[in-house]
Amino acid sequence: MxxxxxxxxxxxxxxxxxxxxxxxxxxGKTTLVGAISEVRPLRTEEPLTSASIxxxxxxxxxxxxxxxxxxxxxxxxxxxxxxxxxxxTPGQERFWFMWDELAYGALGxxxxxxxxxxxxxxxxxxxxxxxxxxxxxxINCFDDAIRYDPEEVRxxxxxxxxxxxxxxxxxxxxxxxxxxxxxxxxxxxxxxKGGSDARPAPVTEV
Amino acid sequence: MGADDKWLxxxxxxxxxxxxxxxxxxxxxxxxxxxxxxVVVVTHRGGGPDEAGLSPEHRRIMTLCERxxxxxxxxxxxxxxxxxxxxxxxxxxxxxxxxxxPQRRADEQPSADLLKEVLHGLRAL
Numbered sequence: 001m002x003x004x005x006x007x008x009x010x011x012x013x014x015x016x017x018x019x020x021x022x023x024x025x026x027x028g029k030t031t032l033v034g035a036i037s038e039v040r041p042l043r044t045e046e047p048l049t050s051a052s053i054x055x056x057x058x059x060x061x062x063x064x065x066x067x068x069x070x071x072x073x074x075x076x077x078x079x080x081x082x083x084x085x086x087x088x089t090p091g092q093e094r095f096w097f098m099w100d101e102l103a104y105g106a107l108g109x110x111x112x113x114x115x116x117x118x119x120x121x122x123x124x125x126x127x128x129x130x131x132x133x134x135x136x137x138x139i140n141c142f143d144d145a146i147r148y149d150p151e152e153v154r155x156x157x158x159x160x161x162x163x164x165x166x167x168x169x170x171x172x173x174x175x176x177x178x179x180x181x182x183x184x185x186x187x188x189x190x191x192x193k194g195g196s197d198a199r200p201a202p203v204t205e206v
Numbered sequence: 207m208g209a210d211d212k213w214l215x216x217x218x219x220x221x222x223x224x225x226x227x228x229x230x231x232x233x234x235x236x237x238x239x240x241x242x243x244x245v246v247v248v249t250h251r252g253g254g255p256d257e258a259g260l261s262p263e264h265r266r267i268m269t270l271c272e273r274x275x276x277x278x279x280x281x282x283x284x285x286x287x288x289x290x291x292x293x294x295x296x297x298x299x300x301x302x303x304x305x306x307x308p309q310r311r312a313d314e315q316p317s318a319d320l321l322k323e324v325l326h327g328l329r330a331l
Contacts, residue, residue, distance in 0.1 A: 015320060016243045016276065036331075042278055045224045045287035068224075073282050078327030085243050085278060105241060107316070173331075181328050188321045 014081050019183065020102050021072070021088045022128075023112030024120020028140040028170035029088035030072045032112060036176045037074030037086060044069045044098060069095060084180070099127060108183045109135040112170065116145050118156055125157055134187045136164040138179045162190065224287045227263045232289060234296030240277045242288070245307040246295060247274040267294055271304050 021029050033039045045068055072088030087102050089095065103109075111124045121137070128135040139153055150165040159165065164182050169175040225232055240246075248271045257265055263286065270280050281291040298304040 014245075014274075015316075016245070017316075017324065018243055040282040042282045043285070043287040045289050068287065073278055075279075076331070078324060078331070082324055082327055084324070085276065087242070087278075101239075102242065105243075177328060177331055181325060184321060184325050184328065187316075188318060188325070191315065191318060191321070 014083060016083045016085060018102065018106040019084055019086050019180070020099075020106055020109035020133075021086055021112065022099075022109055022121070022124035023140075024114060024117055024124075025090075027112040027114045027117075027120060028142075029112055032110070032138075032140075032168075032170035032176050032179075033072045033074040033086045033088045035171055035173050036180070037076045039072050039074045039088075042071045042073035042087070044071070069098060071098075096127070103128075103131050103133050106133060108187050109133055110179055110183060111135055111137045113137055113139045113153060113157070114142060114145070115139060115148050115153065116142065118153070121157070125159070129160075134183070134190060136166060136179065136183045136186055138166055138168040138170075140170045141167055162186075224290050225293075227261065227286070228290055228293040231293050234292050235300055236296050238296065240292055240295060240306065241309070242278040243276045244309060245274045245276055246271050246280070246299075246304050247307060248272055249302060249305050261294075263290075263294055264298060267291070267298065268303060271298075274307060 021032055023029055030039065069090060071090070072086075074086040074088075076084040076086070078084065084107075089099060089102055109124075109128050111121050111128065113121045125135075125137070137150075137153065137157065137159065139148070139150060141147065147167075150167060154161075154163070154165045157165075164186050166179060166182055168179050234240075248268055257268065260268070263284070266284055267280055270283055275283075277288070277291060277295065280295070281288045284291065286294075295304065299306065
């Protein structure tokens with residue numbers, strides 16, 4: 001059951017924030033969201049676009065005109081009036097129809113990188129750069145992966161020097177917490193001054 | 207193996223097509239697409255809801271919305287796809303059974319103070 005935390009009065013002010021967790025298949029999105037919050041699947045049913053038809057095997061399903069996408073959905077309650085909603089999003093370009101919606105009004109994003117398949121997170125990095133949505137790159141330290149310095153990863157991803165790049169263990173709540181803190185610090189530090197700026201920002205006040 | 211065998215595994219999709227519960231409608235009746243973290247709540251306008259004529263899915267959503275809840279929470283709790291939930295929520299909104307709580311504009315910056323509060327809260331977790 002997931003009601004917005006309430007002290008009994010529906011009028012009490014809550015601020016809700018959306019944070020996206022992106023990255024390639026198997027980069028640890030589900031693990032990360034699950035480490036810090038109760039995680040539940042969130043299904044969407046979307047029309048098949050020509051872009052996705054190239055990827056989906058439609059043999060024998062010629063009448064299928066929609067596809068189901070499952071996201072990982074987690075919620076972190078902070079104190080009595082702040083709630084962070086985490087959305088683990090499929091990292092492939094074919095799901096961009098969903099990303100636009102997710103990114104709208106989002107506080108920022110975490111791009112999970114797996115150094116064994118670094119190129120998997122290119123589309124996510126490109127997307128957030130284009131949307132000008134603040135993001136951090138979190139390098140998930142898999143036990144059997146060679147450790148790279150975050151600076152090496154930054155160079156490999158050709159990241160703006162201002163984008164934080166951190167090592168993390170997506171299984172550890174403390175580590176995931178630090179990733180989120182880094183993201184919020186980044187958002188705070190790069191907040192446009194005197195802003196009628198239209199960058200996507202947190203969205204809901206209850 | 208006959209051609210029909212192709213339909214006997216999970217690839218054939220859910221037994222009930224997702225949009226069957228909306229009567230095939232894929233767009234919200236009011237045309238408004240609710241944000242994932244838009245908050246909805248029952249209104250109980252006019253002294254208690256008359257639930258006659260509501261589908262089981264509508265009723266389930268009404269129950270979930272007895273306390274303020276986000277659209278994403280409703281979808282996750284019912285197991286219904288997001289698009290379906292939006293259609294059903296729009297029905298309930300149009301009937302005045304639920305209301306969408308006012309939102310800050312999505313393109314509005316969070317204040318520095320609010321962000322600091324988030325930081326402080328995260329550190330204290």
